[in-house]
Amino acid sequence: MDFSLTDEHRLLEQAVREWGAREVAPHIKDLDREHRFDPRILPQMASLGLLGICVPAEYGGAGMDYISLGLASEELEYVDTSLRVIMSVHAGLNCLSLLAWGTEDQKRRYLVPQAQGTQIATFGLTEPAAGSDVRGIQTVAVKNGDRYVLTGEKMWISLADVADNFLVVAWSDLEKKKLRDPSGLTAFLVERKFKGFSSGTLKEKWGILAGNTGFFKMDEMEVPGENVLGRPGEGFKIAMFALDQGRYTVAAGATGLIRACRDASAKYAKERRAFGVEIAQHQLVKAMIAEMESDYQVSRLLWMRAGWLKNVGGRNTREASLAKWYATVASERAAGNAVQVHGANGYSDDYPVGRFYRNCKGAVIYEGTREVHALMQADYVLGFRVDRPTRCELPPFTGGREHG
Ligand SMILES: Cc1cc2nc3c(=O)[nH]c(=O)nc-3n(C[C@H](O)[C@H](O)[C@H](O)COP(=O)(O)OP(=O)(O)OC[C@H]3O[C@@H](n4cnc5c(N)ncnc54)[C@H](O)[C@@H]3O)c2cc1C
Numbered sequence: 001m002d003f004s005l006t007d008e009h010r011l012l013e014q015a016v017r018e019w020g021a022r023e024v025a026p027h028i029k030d031l032d033r034e035h036r037f038d039p040r041i042l043p044q045m046a047s048l049g050l051l052g053i054c055v056p057a058e059y060g061g062a063g064m065d066y067i068s069l070g071l072a073s074e075e076l077e078y079v080d081t082s083l084r085v086i087m088s089v090h091a092g093l094n095c096l097s098l099l100a101w102g103t104e105d106q107k108r109r110y111l112v113p114q115a116q117g118t119q120i121a122t123f124g125l126t127e128p129a130a131g132s133d134v135r136g137i138q139t140v141a142v143k144n145g146d147r148y149v150l151t152g153e154k155m156w157i158s159l160a161d162v163a164d165n166f167l168v169v170a171w172s173d174l175e176k177k178k179l180r181d182p183s184g185l186t187a188f189l190v191e192r193k194f195k196g197f198s199s200g201t202l203k204e205k206w207g208i209l210a211g212n213t214g215f216f217k218m219d220e221m222e223v224p225g226e227n228v229l230g231r232p233g234e235g236f237k238i239a240m241f242a243l244d245q246g247r248y249t250v251a252a253g254a255t256g257l258i259r260a261c262r263d264a265s266a267k268y269a270k271e272r273r274a275f276g277v278e279i280a281q282h283q284l285v286k287a288m289i290a291e292m293e294s295d296y297q298v299s300r301l302l303w304m305r306a307g308w309l310k311n312v313g314g315r316n317t318r319e320a321s322l323a324k325w326y327a328t329v330a331s332e333r334a335a336g337n338a339v340q341v342h343g344a345n346g347y348s349d350d351y352p353v354g355r356f357y358r359n360c361k362g363a364v365i366y367e368g369t370r371e372v373h374a375l376m377q378a379d380y381v382l383g384f385r386v387d388r389p390t391r392c393e394l395p396p397f398t399g400g401r402e403h404g
Contacts, residue, residue, distance in 0.1 A: 088253070150223055187235040241394075
Protein backbone atom coordinates (compact mmCIF):
# COMPACT_ATOMS: atom_id res chain seq x y z
CA MET A 1 0.00 0.00 0.00
CA ASP A 2 1.26 3.42 -0.94
CA PHE A 3 -0.29 6.16 1.18
CA SER A 4 1.66 9.04 -0.30
CA LEU A 5 -0.50 11.60 -2.04
CA THR A 6 -0.10 12.39 -5.73
CA ASP A 7 0.08 15.93 -7.08
CA GLU A 8 -3.55 15.59 -8.12
CA HIS A 9 -4.53 14.62 -4.56
CA ARG A 10 -2.68 17.57 -3.09
CA LEU A 11 -4.23 20.00 -5.54
CA LEU A 12 -7.68 18.68 -4.77
CA GLU A 13 -7.08 18.88 -1.01
CA GLN A 14 -5.84 22.43 -1.33
CA ALA A 15 -8.69 23.51 -3.63
CA VAL A 16 -11.39 22.13 -1.32
CA ARG A 17 -9.65 23.53 1.78
CA GLU A 18 -9.32 27.01 0.30
CA TRP A 19 -12.86 27.04 -1.06
CA GLY A 20 -14.29 25.89 2.30
CA ALA A 21 -12.31 28.49 4.23
CA ARG A 22 -13.21 31.28 1.82
CA GLU A 23 -16.82 30.55 0.85
CA VAL A 24 -18.38 28.54 3.66
CA ALA A 25 -16.50 29.01 6.93
CA PRO A 26 -17.36 32.74 7.27
CA HIS A 27 -21.12 31.98 7.05
CA ILE A 28 -21.43 28.57 8.64
CA LYS A 29 -22.24 29.82 12.13
CA ASP A 30 -25.19 31.82 10.80
CA LEU A 31 -26.41 29.04 8.51
CA ASP A 32 -26.24 26.63 11.43
CA ARG A 33 -28.02 28.97 13.83
CA GLU A 34 -30.75 29.72 11.30
CA HIS A 35 -31.18 26.02 10.40
CA ARG A 36 -30.64 27.07 6.81
CA PHE A 37 -29.40 24.97 3.91
CA ASP A 38 -27.67 27.23 1.40
CA PRO A 39 -28.43 25.85 -2.09
CA ARG A 40 -25.71 28.06 -3.61
CA ILE A 41 -23.18 25.61 -2.20
CA LEU A 42 -24.19 22.93 -4.73
CA PRO A 43 -23.14 24.72 -7.96
CA GLN A 44 -19.90 25.71 -6.24
CA MET A 45 -19.21 22.08 -5.35
CA ALA A 46 -20.07 21.15 -8.93
CA SER A 47 -17.60 23.64 -10.35
CA LEU A 48 -14.89 22.15 -8.11
CA GLY A 49 -15.70 18.79 -9.72
CA LEU A 50 -16.78 17.33 -6.39
CA LEU A 51 -20.24 16.14 -7.36
CA GLY A 52 -18.85 13.73 -9.96
CA ILE A 53 -15.49 13.24 -8.33
CA CYS A 54 -14.98 9.50 -8.97
CA VAL A 55 -17.25 9.25 -11.98
CA PRO A 56 -15.29 8.62 -15.19
CA ALA A 57 -15.07 11.54 -17.64
CA GLU A 58 -17.20 9.64 -20.17
CA TYR A 59 -20.12 10.00 -17.74
CA GLY A 60 -19.51 13.67 -17.01
CA GLY A 61 -17.34 13.21 -13.92
CA ALA A 62 -13.87 14.33 -12.83
CA GLY A 63 -12.44 10.81 -13.19
CA MET A 64 -10.48 10.95 -9.94
CA ASP A 65 -9.66 7.95 -7.76
CA TYR A 66 -11.39 6.85 -4.55
CA ILE A 67 -8.71 8.32 -2.29
CA SER A 68 -9.74 11.68 -3.77
CA LEU A 69 -13.32 11.05 -2.60
CA GLY A 70 -11.97 10.44 0.91
CA LEU A 71 -9.76 13.52 0.84
CA ALA A 72 -12.64 15.71 -0.31
CA SER A 73 -14.91 14.26 2.39
CA GLU A 74 -12.28 14.93 5.05
CA GLU A 75 -11.77 18.53 3.93
CA LEU A 76 -15.49 19.21 3.66
CA GLU A 77 -16.30 17.95 7.13
CA TYR A 78 -13.40 19.95 8.50
CA VAL A 79 -15.59 22.96 7.70
CA ASP A 80 -19.02 21.51 8.42
CA THR A 81 -20.66 18.10 8.44
CA SER A 82 -23.47 19.33 6.17
CA LEU A 83 -21.01 19.67 3.28
CA ARG A 84 -19.71 16.14 3.64
CA VAL A 85 -23.25 14.76 3.86
CA ILE A 86 -23.80 16.06 0.30
CA MET A 87 -20.80 14.00 -0.83
CA SER A 88 -22.02 10.92 1.04
CA VAL A 89 -25.52 10.77 -0.39
CA HIS A 90 -24.93 12.26 -3.84
CA ALA A 91 -21.42 11.13 -4.82
CA GLY A 92 -21.11 8.05 -2.58
CA LEU A 93 -24.44 6.30 -2.06
CA ASN A 94 -26.15 7.33 -5.28
CA CYS A 95 -23.63 8.03 -8.07
CA LEU A 96 -21.30 5.13 -7.31
CA SER A 97 -24.24 2.70 -7.15
CA LEU A 98 -25.40 3.94 -10.54
CA LEU A 99 -21.87 3.60 -11.89
CA ALA A 100 -21.61 -0.01 -10.75
CA TRP A 101 -25.18 -1.26 -11.24
CA GLY A 102 -26.75 1.08 -13.80
CA THR A 103 -27.52 0.29 -17.43
CA GLU A 104 -25.95 2.45 -20.11
CA ASP A 105 -29.30 4.20 -20.55
CA GLN A 106 -29.60 4.88 -16.80
CA LYS A 107 -26.08 6.23 -16.69
CA ARG A 108 -26.83 8.59 -19.59
CA ARG A 109 -30.12 9.75 -18.08
CA TYR A 110 -29.07 10.09 -14.44
CA LEU A 111 -25.35 9.64 -13.81
CA VAL A 112 -24.23 12.22 -16.38
CA PRO A 113 -26.36 15.14 -15.06
CA GLN A 114 -25.60 14.12 -11.47
CA ALA A 115 -21.86 13.98 -12.06
CA GLN A 116 -22.05 17.37 -13.74
CA GLY A 117 -24.04 18.67 -10.79
CA THR A 118 -27.06 19.81 -12.79
CA GLN A 119 -29.13 17.24 -10.87
CA ILE A 120 -28.71 16.35 -7.19
CA ALA A 121 -29.29 12.84 -5.90
CA THR A 122 -29.77 11.02 -2.63
CA PHE A 123 -30.57 7.64 -1.11
CA GLY A 124 -33.85 6.59 0.49
CA LEU A 125 -33.74 3.46 2.58
CA THR A 126 -34.83 4.44 6.11
CA GLU A 127 -38.53 4.65 7.00
CA PRO A 128 -40.45 5.82 10.07
CA ALA A 129 -40.58 2.26 11.44
CA ALA A 130 -37.29 0.79 10.16
CA GLY A 131 -33.68 1.92 10.03
CA SER A 132 -31.13 -0.72 11.06
CA ASP A 133 -33.72 -3.40 10.33
CA VAL A 134 -33.81 -2.95 6.53
CA ARG A 135 -36.16 -5.91 6.10
CA GLY A 136 -38.67 -4.06 8.26
CA ILE A 137 -39.33 -1.37 5.64
CA GLN A 138 -42.92 -1.11 4.46
CA THR A 139 -42.69 0.61 1.07
CA VAL A 140 -44.12 -1.61 -1.64
CA ALA A 141 -43.70 -1.65 -5.42
CA VAL A 142 -46.53 -3.39 -7.24
CA LYS A 143 -45.88 -4.35 -10.85
CA ASN A 144 -48.46 -3.09 -13.32
CA GLY A 145 -47.57 -3.93 -16.93
CA ASP A 146 -44.22 -2.35 -17.73
CA ARG A 147 -44.41 -0.09 -14.66
CA TYR A 148 -44.21 -0.35 -10.88
CA VAL A 149 -46.53 1.51 -8.53
CA LEU A 150 -44.66 2.58 -5.37
CA THR A 151 -46.40 3.45 -2.12
CA GLY A 152 -44.61 4.28 1.12
CA GLU A 153 -42.70 6.86 3.11
CA LYS A 154 -38.98 7.41 3.59
CA MET A 155 -37.78 9.25 6.68
CA TRP A 156 -34.54 10.85 7.87
CA ILE A 157 -33.35 11.28 4.30
CA SER A 158 -30.48 13.71 3.69
CA LEU A 159 -31.36 16.25 0.98
CA ALA A 160 -34.94 14.90 0.85
CA ASP A 161 -36.30 18.38 0.17
CA VAL A 162 -33.47 19.36 -2.19
CA ALA A 163 -32.58 16.40 -4.41
CA ASP A 164 -33.93 15.78 -7.91
CA ASN A 165 -33.28 12.02 -7.95
CA PHE A 166 -33.65 9.30 -5.34
CA LEU A 167 -32.36 5.76 -5.08
CA VAL A 168 -35.25 4.02 -3.33
CA VAL A 169 -35.55 0.48 -1.97
CA ALA A 170 -38.99 -1.16 -1.83
CA TRP A 171 -40.59 -4.60 -1.54
CA SER A 172 -41.52 -5.80 -5.03
CA ASP A 173 -42.46 -9.31 -3.86
CA LEU A 174 -45.17 -9.16 -1.21
CA GLU A 175 -44.92 -12.86 -0.32
CA LYS A 176 -41.21 -12.43 0.40
CA LYS A 177 -42.05 -9.31 2.40
CA LYS A 178 -44.15 -11.45 4.74
CA LEU A 179 -41.25 -13.88 5.11
CA ARG A 180 -38.72 -11.01 5.46
CA ASP A 181 -36.75 -12.60 2.59
CA PRO A 182 -34.51 -9.78 1.28
CA SER A 183 -34.54 -11.20 -2.25
CA GLY A 184 -37.99 -9.59 -2.47
CA LEU A 185 -36.51 -6.08 -2.34
CA THR A 186 -35.85 -4.01 -5.48
CA ALA A 187 -33.99 -0.73 -6.03
CA PHE A 188 -35.61 2.04 -8.09
CA LEU A 189 -34.43 5.31 -9.60
CA VAL A 190 -37.07 7.84 -8.66
CA GLU A 191 -37.46 11.43 -9.80
CA ARG A 192 -38.97 14.22 -7.75
CA LYS A 193 -41.17 15.06 -10.71
CA PHE A 194 -42.90 11.66 -10.74
CA LYS A 195 -46.62 12.03 -9.99
CA GLY A 196 -47.39 11.01 -6.40
CA PHE A 197 -44.04 12.17 -4.97
CA SER A 198 -43.97 14.73 -2.16
CA SER A 199 -41.30 15.74 0.38
CA GLY A 200 -40.73 17.84 3.48
CA THR A 201 -37.98 18.96 5.86
CA LEU A 202 -37.55 17.71 9.44
CA LYS A 203 -37.69 20.84 11.57
CA GLU A 204 -36.81 19.43 14.98
CA LYS A 205 -33.34 18.13 14.15
CA TRP A 206 -30.63 19.42 16.55
CA GLY A 207 -27.43 18.75 14.59
CA ILE A 208 -26.11 19.25 11.04
CA LEU A 209 -28.39 22.27 11.04
CA ALA A 210 -26.94 23.75 7.86
CA GLY A 211 -27.91 20.54 6.08
CA ASN A 212 -31.29 19.46 4.77
CA THR A 213 -32.78 16.30 6.26
CA GLY A 214 -36.35 15.28 5.59
CA PHE A 215 -38.90 12.77 4.44
CA PHE A 216 -40.56 11.89 1.18
CA LYS A 217 -43.79 10.14 0.40
CA MET A 218 -44.71 8.06 -2.60
CA ASP A 219 -48.45 7.87 -3.10
CA GLU A 220 -49.21 5.32 -5.81
CA MET A 221 -46.27 6.76 -7.70
CA GLU A 222 -45.65 5.15 -11.08
CA VAL A 223 -42.05 4.25 -11.92
CA PRO A 224 -41.17 2.92 -15.40
CA GLY A 225 -39.70 -0.59 -15.47
CA GLU A 226 -36.49 0.75 -17.01
CA ASN A 227 -35.88 2.62 -13.73
CA VAL A 228 -35.22 -0.58 -11.79
CA LEU A 229 -31.57 -0.40 -10.75
CA GLY A 230 -29.96 -3.82 -11.16
CA ARG A 231 -32.47 -6.66 -11.43
CA PRO A 232 -35.74 -7.08 -9.55
CA GLY A 233 -34.81 -8.73 -6.24
CA GLU A 234 -31.35 -7.15 -6.03
CA GLY A 235 -32.46 -4.19 -3.91
CA PHE A 236 -30.94 -5.43 -0.65
CA LYS A 237 -27.59 -6.15 -2.30
CA ILE A 238 -27.59 -2.74 -3.97
CA ALA A 239 -28.45 -1.02 -0.67
CA MET A 240 -25.53 -2.79 1.04
CA PHE A 241 -23.25 -1.96 -1.88
CA ALA A 242 -24.29 1.70 -1.67
CA LEU A 243 -23.53 1.70 2.06
CA ASP A 244 -19.99 0.42 1.39
CA GLN A 245 -19.45 3.64 -0.56
CA GLY A 246 -21.36 5.97 1.78
CA ARG A 247 -19.66 4.62 4.90
CA TYR A 248 -16.32 5.31 3.37
CA THR A 249 -17.19 9.00 2.96
CA VAL A 250 -18.60 9.11 6.50
CA ALA A 251 -15.36 7.62 7.85
CA ALA A 252 -13.21 10.16 6.01
CA GLY A 253 -15.57 12.96 7.01
CA ALA A 254 -15.46 12.03 10.71
CA THR A 255 -11.67 12.04 10.38
CA GLY A 256 -11.90 15.65 9.18
CA LEU A 257 -14.10 16.51 12.15
CA ILE A 258 -11.51 15.05 14.53
CA ARG A 259 -8.84 17.21 12.86
CA ALA A 260 -11.08 20.27 13.21
CA CYS A 261 -11.48 19.50 16.94
CA ARG A 262 -7.72 19.02 17.31
CA ASP A 263 -6.85 22.27 15.55
CA ALA A 264 -9.45 24.35 17.40
CA SER A 265 -8.33 22.86 20.73
CA ALA A 266 -4.61 23.42 20.07
CA LYS A 267 -5.28 27.04 19.12
CA TYR A 268 -7.44 27.72 22.15
CA ALA A 269 -5.07 25.94 24.54
CA LYS A 270 -2.35 28.41 23.59
CA GLU A 271 -4.61 31.45 23.99
CA ARG A 272 -6.36 30.65 27.26
CA ARG A 273 -4.48 31.02 30.52
CA ALA A 274 -5.23 29.36 33.85
CA PHE A 275 -3.14 29.20 37.01
CA GLY A 276 -0.58 31.57 35.50
CA VAL A 277 0.18 29.56 32.36
CA GLU A 278 -1.44 28.84 29.03
CA ILE A 279 -3.72 25.83 29.51
CA ALA A 280 -1.62 23.98 26.87
CA GLN A 281 0.95 23.56 29.67
CA HIS A 282 -1.44 21.49 31.80
CA GLN A 283 -0.80 17.83 31.23
CA LEU A 284 -4.46 16.80 31.34
CA VAL A 285 -5.21 19.28 28.55
CA LYS A 286 -2.27 17.85 26.59
CA ALA A 287 -3.71 14.37 27.09
CA MET A 288 -6.97 15.42 25.40
CA ILE A 289 -5.10 16.95 22.47
CA ALA A 290 -2.83 13.90 22.19
CA GLU A 291 -5.86 11.61 22.02
CA MET A 292 -7.35 13.76 19.24
CA GLU A 293 -4.10 13.42 17.32
CA SER A 294 -3.90 9.63 17.71
CA ASP A 295 -7.59 9.28 16.79
CA TYR A 296 -7.04 11.48 13.76
CA GLN A 297 -4.06 9.49 12.52
CA VAL A 298 -5.65 6.07 13.11
CA SER A 299 -8.92 7.14 11.48
CA ARG A 300 -7.07 8.48 8.46
CA LEU A 301 -5.13 5.25 7.98
CA LEU A 302 -8.33 3.23 8.25
CA TRP A 303 -10.26 5.17 5.61
CA MET A 304 -7.20 5.26 3.37
CA ARG A 305 -6.90 1.50 3.51
CA ALA A 306 -10.53 1.18 2.42
CA GLY A 307 -9.90 3.74 -0.35
CA TRP A 308 -6.82 1.88 -1.52
CA LEU A 309 -8.86 -1.33 -1.73
CA LYS A 310 -11.49 0.50 -3.78
CA ASN A 311 -8.79 1.77 -6.13
CA VAL A 312 -7.43 -1.71 -6.78
CA GLY A 313 -10.88 -3.32 -7.02
CA GLY A 314 -10.71 -5.21 -3.72
CA ARG A 315 -13.79 -5.92 -1.61
CA ASN A 316 -13.83 -3.47 1.31
CA THR A 317 -17.10 -3.98 3.18
CA ARG A 318 -15.18 -5.07 6.28
CA GLU A 319 -12.58 -2.29 6.06
CA ALA A 320 -15.12 0.47 5.29
CA SER A 321 -17.25 -0.66 8.24
CA LEU A 322 -14.26 -0.64 10.61
CA ALA A 323 -13.13 2.78 9.34
CA LYS A 324 -16.64 4.21 9.74
CA TRP A 325 -17.15 2.69 13.17
CA TYR A 326 -13.79 3.75 14.55
CA ALA A 327 -13.74 7.27 13.11
CA THR A 328 -17.28 8.21 14.09
CA VAL A 329 -16.92 6.94 17.65
CA ALA A 330 -13.55 8.71 17.89
CA SER A 331 -15.10 11.92 16.51
CA GLU A 332 -17.62 11.88 19.34
CA ARG A 333 -14.75 11.53 21.82
CA ALA A 334 -12.78 14.32 20.09
CA ALA A 335 -15.74 16.70 19.97
CA GLY A 336 -16.58 16.09 23.64
CA ASN A 337 -12.99 16.83 24.60
CA ALA A 338 -12.80 19.85 22.29
CA VAL A 339 -15.71 21.38 24.20
CA GLN A 340 -13.93 20.44 27.44
CA VAL A 341 -10.68 22.13 26.41
CA HIS A 342 -12.70 25.29 25.69
CA GLY A 343 -14.37 25.25 29.11
CA ALA A 344 -17.50 27.42 29.28
CA ASN A 345 -16.58 29.04 25.97
CA GLY A 346 -16.99 25.63 24.39
CA TYR A 347 -20.56 25.67 25.59
CA SER A 348 -21.30 28.71 23.44
CA ASP A 349 -21.79 29.22 19.72
CA ASP A 350 -19.02 31.82 19.80
CA TYR A 351 -16.66 28.90 19.21
CA PRO A 352 -17.15 26.14 16.60
CA VAL A 353 -16.63 23.17 18.92
CA GLY A 354 -20.24 23.14 20.15
CA ARG A 355 -21.33 22.70 16.52
CA PHE A 356 -18.80 19.89 16.09
CA TYR A 357 -20.25 18.23 19.20
CA ARG A 358 -23.81 18.38 17.83
CA ASN A 359 -22.78 17.37 14.33
CA CYS A 360 -20.64 14.35 15.18
CA LYS A 361 -23.46 12.35 16.76
CA GLY A 362 -25.41 11.84 13.53
CA ALA A 363 -22.59 9.83 12.01
CA VAL A 364 -22.61 7.45 14.98
CA ILE A 365 -26.21 6.68 13.96
CA TYR A 366 -26.50 6.81 10.15
CA GLU A 367 -25.01 4.39 7.63
CA GLY A 368 -25.02 1.64 10.24
CA THR A 369 -25.20 2.54 13.91
CA ARG A 370 -22.24 2.05 16.24
CA GLU A 371 -23.88 -1.18 17.40
CA VAL A 372 -24.47 -2.49 13.85
CA HIS A 373 -20.77 -2.01 13.05
CA ALA A 374 -19.67 -3.60 16.31
CA LEU A 375 -21.79 -6.64 15.45
CA MET A 376 -20.39 -6.75 11.90
CA GLN A 377 -16.80 -6.63 13.12
CA ALA A 378 -17.41 -9.32 15.72
CA ASP A 379 -19.14 -11.50 13.13
CA TYR A 380 -16.18 -11.22 10.75
CA VAL A 381 -13.80 -12.29 13.50
CA LEU A 382 -16.06 -15.11 14.62
CA GLY A 383 -16.54 -16.37 11.06
CA PHE A 384 -20.30 -15.71 11.20
CA ARG A 385 -20.02 -13.24 8.34
CA VAL A 386 -18.31 -13.78 4.99
CA ASP A 387 -18.58 -11.41 2.01
CA ARG A 388 -19.66 -13.11 -1.17
CA PRO A 389 -18.96 -11.53 -4.57
CA THR A 390 -21.78 -9.36 -5.89
CA ARG A 391 -22.93 -9.44 -9.53
CA CYS A 392 -21.69 -5.87 -10.04
CA GLU A 393 -18.59 -4.42 -8.41
CA LEU A 394 -17.24 -0.91 -8.05
CA PRO A 395 -14.96 -0.35 -11.06
CA PRO A 396 -11.33 -0.12 -9.93
CA PHE A 397 -9.41 3.07 -10.61
CA THR A 398 -7.42 2.66 -13.78
CA GLY A 399 -5.95 6.16 -14.15
CA GLY A 400 -2.27 6.90 -13.74
CA ARG A 401 -0.40 7.69 -10.56
CA GLU A 402 2.19 10.41 -10.65
CA HIS A 403 4.00 11.45 -7.52
CA GLY A 404 5.10 14.91 -6.72
C1 LIG B 1 -28.86 13.25 10.22
C2 LIG B 1 -29.33 11.93 9.63
C3 LIG B 1 -29.28 11.75 8.25
C4 LIG B 1 -29.73 10.55 7.68
N1 LIG B 1 -29.71 10.39 6.31
C5 LIG B 1 -30.22 9.26 5.76
C6 LIG B 1 -30.31 9.10 4.33
O1 LIG B 1 -29.89 9.97 3.57
N2 LIG B 1 -30.88 7.97 3.83
C7 LIG B 1 -31.35 6.98 4.63
O2 LIG B 1 -31.87 5.98 4.11
N3 LIG B 1 -31.30 7.09 5.99
C8 LIG B 1 -30.73 8.20 6.56
N4 LIG B 1 -30.68 8.34 7.93
C9 LIG B 1 -31.27 7.30 8.76
C10 LIG B 1 -30.24 6.40 9.42
O3 LIG B 1 -29.58 5.62 8.45
C11 LIG B 1 -30.95 5.56 10.48
O4 LIG B 1 -31.34 6.45 11.50
C12 LIG B 1 -30.06 4.45 11.02
O5 LIG B 1 -29.91 3.43 10.08
C13 LIG B 1 -30.59 3.85 12.33
O6 LIG B 1 -31.92 3.49 12.19
P1 LIG B 1 -33.02 3.99 13.26
O7 LIG B 1 -32.86 5.44 13.47
O8 LIG B 1 -34.33 3.47 12.80
O9 LIG B 1 -32.61 3.30 14.61
P2 LIG B 1 -33.01 1.81 15.05
O10 LIG B 1 -32.67 0.85 13.98
O11 LIG B 1 -34.41 1.82 15.56
O12 LIG B 1 -32.03 1.58 16.27
C14 LIG B 1 -32.24 2.16 17.55
C15 LIG B 1 -31.14 1.67 18.48
O13 LIG B 1 -31.20 0.25 18.60
C16 LIG B 1 -29.94 -0.31 18.24
N5 LIG B 1 -30.17 -1.58 17.54
C17 LIG B 1 -31.04 -1.84 16.53
N6 LIG B 1 -30.93 -3.11 16.14
C18 LIG B 1 -29.94 -3.67 16.90
C19 LIG B 1 -29.35 -4.96 16.97
N7 LIG B 1 -29.72 -5.95 16.13
N8 LIG B 1 -28.40 -5.16 17.89
C20 LIG B 1 -27.98 -4.18 18.70
N9 LIG B 1 -28.50 -2.93 18.69
C21 LIG B 1 -29.46 -2.69 17.79
C22 LIG B 1 -29.30 0.71 17.30
O14 LIG B 1 -27.90 0.55 17.25
C23 LIG B 1 -29.73 1.99 17.97
O15 LIG B 1 -28.86 2.29 19.03
C24 LIG B 1 -30.20 9.52 8.52
C25 LIG B 1 -30.21 9.70 9.92
C26 LIG B 1 -29.77 10.90 10.47
C27 LIG B 1 -29.79 11.06 11.96
